[in-house]
Amino acid sequence: MAEILPEQAPRKARELFDKGFAAFERGNIDYAMDMFTAALEIEPRFLQARKFLRAASVKKFRDKKGGAVTHMVSSLAGAATLTMAMTQVGKKPLQALKMAEKLLRMDPLNLSFINPLVKAAETADMPEVAIQSLEVAKDGYPGNVKVLNDLARLYQKVNRMR
Numbered sequence: 001m002a003e004i005l006p007e008q009a010p011r012k013a014r015e016l017f018d019k020g021f022a023a024f025e026r027g028n029i030d031y032a033m034d035m036f037t038a039a040l041e042i043e044p045r046f047l048q049a050r051k052f053l054r055a056a057s058v059k060k061f062r063d064k065k066g067g068a069v070t071h072m073v074s075s076l077a078g079a080a081t082l083t084m085a086m087t088q089v090g091k092k093p094l095q096a097l098k099m100a101e102k103l104l105r106m107d108p109l110n111l112s113f114i115n116p117l118v119k120a121a122e123t124a125d126m127p128e129v130a131i132q133s134l135e136v137a138k139d140g141y142p143g144n145v146k147v148l149n150d151l152a153r154l155y156q157k158v159n160r161m162r
Contacts, residue, residue: 003047003128013042017049024052029060033105040101044094047128053101054136057108074107085116089123096120097129104133109140111147118150127158 006014020035036053039046061070075082085099100117107113114137121129134151141147155161 003126004043004045006048009043009046013039013046021052024056029056032056044097045126047132050129051132054108057105058136061108071107071110074110075112078103078106078113082112082116089116089119093120093124097124111137127154130154
């Protein structure tokens with residue numbers, strides 16, 4: 001399942017993306033995330049919407065000065081959804097992807113939330129989604145060997161050697 005460019009997305013998904021982008025530029029981060037999420041509900045392969053959804057959630061997380069304690073709290077709060085996402089990865093990867101996105105919206109730099117998204121994206125044959133998420137993780141955890149190894153493996157998979 002290849003990722004699609006904005007001009008290939010359904011009209012409604014593009015409209016929602018445009019509303020989200022405008023809200024993001026105005027600093028209305030919660031509304032922007034709602035619009036990007038709605039665009040992804042229509043077209044899960046809309047990588048640009050996913051990119052801005054992640055950027056908005058990272059901005060919100062950093063504005064709130066989230067850190068290690070926030071990761072622990074969000075891990076506890078998201079434990080049930082995380083468990084459900086992990087059980088769905090093999091059977092219903094798109095459903096697992098949606099659950100992982102919900103978790104990442106709460107805490108976009110939580111590695112235990114990033115991992116199921118990466119697995120679900122790979123299972124759904126959406127390696128660019130996995131790469132995009134791992135690139136965000138790499139920025140948050142530049143020395144994390146597992147993140148770097150997973151990112152290198154996916155770059156090889158899509159023949160995107162830098």
